[in-house]
Amino acid sequence: MFNKSKSPAKPSSVPSIPPLPDMPQAPQTPQQAQAPSAQPRQPVAQPQASGRNLSTLSADLQFEGNVSGAGDLQVDGQIRGDVKVGRLIVGETGAIEGGVNADYVEVRGRIVGAVSGKQVKLISTAYVDGDITAEQLSIDIGAYFQGRCIQGSRGAAPAQAAAPRPSPQPAVVPQAPQPVPSADAPQRIDMSSN
Template sequence: MFAKKKDTAAPLALTPLDQGRAAAPQAQPAAPAPARPKPASMFSQGLTVRGDIVGDVEVHLDCVVLGDIKVGKLIVGPNARVEGSVIAQAIEIHGLVIGAVTAQAVRLYGTARVDGDITHEQLAMETGAEFQGRSLKFRRPAPAQPQPQPAQPQAHVQPAPQPAPTAPPSASQTPYSQVAH
């Protein structure tokens, strides 16, 4: 039904301009292009998300989210409502969050309302922001300190002397059941 045809076209001839380029050695390989920043993922007003949002990206919410969020950077817009825990490197809140918030840097704008604990390294609040919960500062682990070495070696401690073994009980000390009659 279908037959495969061989490509019988002649190779393209190089023009004099192309021949000069083909003969010239390449100076250097092209440097890799700088990494482009990832664009923010945007969820607009009128959308309801039921479930978790997870990723290492920037997310801008202006919708309702019923679930937990764990992203790189989060912007909760003025029309957004989040019901669940939120974890990110940096969080900007303009809208409503009902749940625990955890980030290195948290900023509550004048229209923000948070009902839950905020765990942070830096917390900034504008006038008018409402916050019901606890502000918990990240606790960085203290650097391990080496154990001090004793200045002098400890003296050799001899074990306490053991009491001498006692002789087996005599017939007068033998229990009644073992005495022959």
């Protein structure tokens, strides 16, 4: 009824993954070397968070001046100046003294200055001394934050005050007439406003 094959079954659901270019290739078993691939090998896409490469300022570097660009930046060193990038990660050894403006900001280190972004995350090792303007803010237990938190978009102008309404007129209370001072009496001048 059933016909059993004497050859070992090949796992067809496990795709073969090509080795990384800088890693030595693992030795193949004789069965793997002889087995023809059922499907042509497709290049494996490397996942990236935003499709851009991450630039890094390493822990032993100090930078004085403003940093700007549309790319991603990880700061493990120190920056004295404003930072305006697409995505910013401040590592545990990283420190920024200046304003920060990015779509995504993740702080594990220290920032002294205003932070502005769409999404701001303060990890438990973060130290932020400055105002934060964000659409989404996440603060882990243990993170230090000193400043004001403003929820809203980065580019939005401050909300305009409503059109001024006419203030109600205060009730006028008639005052008693003041006596006329004599020429010999000292004069008193009342400087209070009514």
